[in-house]
Amino acid sequence: MARRRALQACPTPGCPALTRQGACPDCRRARERRRPSARSKGYDRRWERTRADYLDDHPWCECEQHGALPPLQRPHAEHVHHLDGLGPLGPRGHDPENLQALTKSCHSKVTAIEEPGGWNHRT
Structure with a gap:
């Protein structure tokens, strides 16, 4: 039987979401939108x-x-x-x-x- 990870707070400052691992989906999407493109680099x-x-x-x-x-x-x-x-x-x-x-x-x-x-x- 697989064990599920406990919920933890999203590591993004000010985000109240609980997640099983890393940033919550909304914070991940927001981070990707802010990320510069490879071409711009x-x-x-x-x-x-x-x-x-x-x-x-x-x-x-x-x-x-x-x-x-x-x-x-x-x-x-x-x-x-x-x-x-x-x-x-x-x-x-x-x-x-x-x-x-x-x-x-x-x-x-x-x-x-x-x-x-x-x-x-x-x-």
Whole structure:
């Protein structure tokens, strides 16, 4: 028999709703409406070209763990990470020296370490 979680207060300040986990549906929808789009943060066609060109030149994961392996033993990269953490709108947003090819899981780990508050909560 599955146990149900106890109700808890929505973590959004001032919201009286009770929820089983995290923010209530109304607060989640409101947060999503306020969230800037990826395009407004510079992830546009220019970035898509930069990313594709970088992955063509750096097809293998470049994280610390995999970077120590010979190229053909590394997993295939699918994400491109900005080393300065500023994204494509930063002063070095399209500079190959500021980019790093990573697998999805390695990119998630790096982001979790660099941005413990979550994904791009710097608005």
